[in-house]
Structures are given as C-alpha cells and as structure tokens.
Amino acid sequence: MKNKWLGFACLLPLLSGCNDAHSSISASSDTVSKQQIDTIITNINKQYPDASNELKQNALNTAVRAIENLVFVKGGSFEMGDFGAPCEIPSRTRNRIDWSPDVQCLSSFFSVETGTNNLHKVTLNSYSIAAYETTTLDMEWMRQINELPVADDNLSDGSIVKRNSEKYQRLLKYRNNRSTKTKEWQEAKSYCQWLGNVTVLPFDLPTEAQWEYAARNRGEKKYFATNNGYRQLKGSNYYNPNSGYYIEYNDKDVNASTELESYVGQWPANPLGIYGMSNNISEWVNDWYSTSYYQKSPKNDPKGPKSGVKKVIRDGANTMTFVRLPSVLKKEFYSPGTSFRCALQQTSPAF
Template sequence: MKCSLMAVLTALPLGACADAGEPKTEVTVNEALPEEVQTVLRRSVENLVFVEGGGFQMGDVGAYITNKSLNEGALGSYEFVDKNHPDAMWMPWVFQAAGEKRTAEPVHKVTLSSYSMGKYEVTFEEFDVYAQATGSPVLAEGMLGKRSRKPRKPAHLMTWQQARDYCLWLGENTGLNMDLPTEAQWEYAARSRGKKVAYGTDTGMPKKGANIGLGLGVGKVGSYPPNPLGLYDMSANAKEWMLDWFAPDYYANSPEVDPQGPESGTEKSVRSGKVVLQRYHEPPKAAPRIIKEFGYEGHPYVGFRCVVNEDKPIILK
C-alpha cells in the first residue's frame, strides 16, 4: 500500500501506512502543504455526509395519483394517494420519448454498504487548487468567461477522468478510499437512504425557486435547502459523473449488493438533473469535433462530487 506524504491519519505516525482493512475515521491534514491545498482537503472532509448502508428499491418506483387530477387538474398538479384509493392510478416519474428504452426500469432491490458523500458538488475554486497543485489543466478557463466561472459554482466541462482524478487526489492526500459515486450510491443518497421520492429536495417534491432552480445554467452550490440526509443540489445545478459505465439494460442484470455498473462500455452514467430516478449518459469526453470547435474536452453542465468508501463516519482531527 502506497502512503500519501501529504496527509496522514491521526492514529498513525507520519509516513506510516494503515492496514488496508483498518477503519479510517480520524483524518489530519499535513500542515506542511500549501495553505490553499490544506483548505480544500479540510473542507472536503468536513463536508462529508455519512450515509448508513441498507436496502432499497432502485429505479422508477413511480407514484399513485388520482385519475381525476391527471385529467382535470392543472399540469403537474397531481393529487397523490395511496394505491388503495378508489381513483388511484400508477404514474411513472421518468417519461421516455416514444420508442425509447425505459432505462430506469425494472425496479430492483439493491443493498449498499455504508459510505460518505460530499455535501456539495466540487466547485471551480476547489478544482483550480487541485489543478495548480498537480499541474493539471485548468478547466476551459477561456471558454466559460468570468460570469460562468464563479469560485463557488459547480466545476464542469471536465472529462470523466478529470473528475475521477480529483477524487483520487483527495483520497491520496487524506488516506481515505475516495472515488466517484456509483449510480446506486448516488440514487440511494439522493432519495435520503432510498425513500420513495423522485426529487432530492427538502420535501421530496420540487418547488421552483424554493428548492430547485428556475431555469437553465448553474448557480452557487448550496443555493437551496438540502435533502433530509443533508446533501445539496441533488435535484438542481450541474448533472454529475458516476463511476459506472452505462448500459440501458443494466437494471435487469444488476447484482443486489454494492453494484458497480457494467464492466465496460462506451459511455459513462450521469445523474442529477431534476428527477433523481432519471438516468443520463455521456461519452467520457466530448466528441473530437466539439473539442476542435469549442476548445474543451468535457461536457457542459456535467460536474461531480466524491464519496468515501469507508463504513464509519469520517472525522477531521
């Protein structure tokens, strides 16, 4: 096991390596690091939300509404009822265009180990510190302009590999097992440990301007209330890269325990948007013509957050 010299666990002397299976709950940041790097590392640990593992029904669980509210009410003004209501009808949350495969089905049981997830999407400010510290490319600095490239807005326009490299960098410098979230981890957390809701908002339902954005584009992270688990922007701001390769029929073949997605593919899974049950997918980086024409390799409005695959809460010492 390779030790990081930039941060160590409090329980270990500087430069020592922990056993691979040893729980890592207390983290100390190396004070010899540049101050801006220390700040990002501390903030990343402090902003972790512990997600206790468990089982849930993953996929488009839908909802029961009254037939009358569907046919006679204003668009979207549904009356949600129990399935035994005499006027109940089942409605899917994810609507596909005619002829498109329903990738959020079938609903299937998933059981997850405990983990921790970043409270916020990674910001431009944080990614810039990482880029400077590692000599990595700055994200499309000339293309975004000052208006879009605000420090506390979600970083986007990075490739899948750039997003993953950032999470791995955090892990190397905290001694934690950090990575991008799997689709299952992301949906379970967005639904506050698998509750039967379709929106990752404070109420489980959307209210424009109150708990989700009003239109296109992205705003400052944490602009709206978190979901009950304490995670922000799960139904707002940027979409987010997942660890998984994407396959439209993966739900029919997914293992129950800690699914990691298909072994290979041509596109990576992307989640968020509005309805947290919806699955999106993008190539790991933009098409050559986009790179040539616009000068960036990532995708507009696709950002990310990181997870820690440890079964105990993480504490900054």
C-alpha cells in the same frame, strides 16, 4: 453555502504550536482531527516539495474542507429505478407528485429507453457523500498544484483559459462558489482520487446506486432531492384539487432552479443534508452505462458494468431522482451543466 470554514492560525513558518512544527502550512477544524490534518500536511509536502506555500495551503484547505463536508449515509435496502407515479397527477405538474402504492404508470419518459423501468432491490453498505458539488476553486487548486490546465475554455475558439489572463481572474471571482465545469469523466474521477491520495481516505466518485439512495433520502419514494420531495421553481405553480385553484410559489417556497449558475448550497438540502441533487446540473458517477444493467445487476452494492463506451450521469434538467442518462467520456467543451461530487467509500464515518 453552509460550509464549516477552516480557521488558519499558523500561516508563517515563524509561528509554532499548530500542526507540524516544521511545516509552513496549517489548518484547524471543528470536525477533522489534528492527526488527520497532520497526515494531509505531510503528504502535501512530500508529494509537492517544489510547490509554493500558497499552493500547498490551498490544497490543504481543499482536502480538509472535503472531509468536513461529508454526509454519512447509513446503509440499507431500497427499490432502485422508476418506482412509478399516478397516471393522472392531481397537481397537474410533474414537479409535484405524491407516490402511493397503487400507482400504475411510469414516472419518466426516459425509463424504458434507459432501462430504469426495471425496478429492482438493492442493498448498500454505509458510505459518505459530499454535501455539495465540487466547486470551481476546489478543482482549480487541485489542478494548479498538479500543473494541470484550468478546467475551462474560451467559447470563441475552444482554447484553455490561461492563468495570467483577465478571463481567469473573472473566473475565480464569479465562479468561486459555483460548481466546477467539467469536460471529461476522468477529470471528476481524478479529483476524487487526488483527495484520496492526500488524505489517505478512500475517496472516489459515488456509484449511481449510492447517488440515487442518497438523493432519495435513503431510498424513499421521492421524486426530487429537495427538502420536501417537490421541485418548486420560481414563478411556477400547481393545481390544488381541494380548492380548485392554482397556487403560485412565493420566494420562500422556492427550493430549486433551472439556472446553471446557482451558488453551491443556494437551495435547501434534502432531509439527509445534501444539497443540489435536483438543481439542473448533471453529475458524473462512477458507473459505465448499459440499458440492460438493471436487469442483471447484483443485489449488494452494485458498481455498474465492468466496461462500456459511455458513463452514467445523474440529475440534470427536469429529471427525477431515479433518472439515469448516458454521457460520452469527453464532451466538446467545458460545460457548467455537468459537474460532480465525491464520496467516501468506507462504512464508518470520516469523523
């Protein structure tokens, strides 16, 4: 994970010269301004006056890192939805497809069922989106300072993991650099809104149009959000029609995984510098789900139906950059296969 980690020079109240002289928490950053950091410190101290310095420091680190890890996405227009694929794929695998203007077939088995076959033009304003999915530790520090339970449960009986348990310690150690599990859409929404509260920046979940536009490198006709548009899995291969042979990917070619336990940022980013948008983990977005929405959605910055009973999730196992799937608002258990990333809903860069 190629985060720009924070430098902490002032963790004790006796030290001075960093950020707010009256605060016992502090941070420095190569990208986030001192003024912005001071704002976050002030808000944390004001909103959580009784929290320990350790909790406040963890919250500060999380908020500053969230700003550092934003990728600015310049707005523009693109065709949203299933943009088609050749009926006969020369590579003989759906993980390696090249688009051409004369495509005749739909790309996905789900397109008609979910309404994604309604290809339509969308124009987006500029925004920023997190380079990484939210990690387990980032979610934990937000939930702990807000006196919320751990975002994980015991598979044996469904009970929430207790913070004084051995499993909690294993959780922090094993999943510290893995995407957070979620059980409810609201958990993802609340995390992004919390970032907005402490930073005074308009953080929220991305819309599905924003998610797709970023995954497709500002709307290019790419089937996977990887460094080259192909999904190259360990042990897999493709057919080369020029040579007549199958070619197997070696370790340096691998750019995605079917595992749910990959590290955040483990595989190469897409050309925009965004990681994990083709990594087998579904991500919540802001939109309500409707199969007919693409037929009537507004051209400019669509935000989904006004109401519904299910939410849209993007990415996931064997799906392409345009595939959308419905999800209930609350799942039965915390799943490592469902996570999220936040977006900054403003047209200018955060820094």
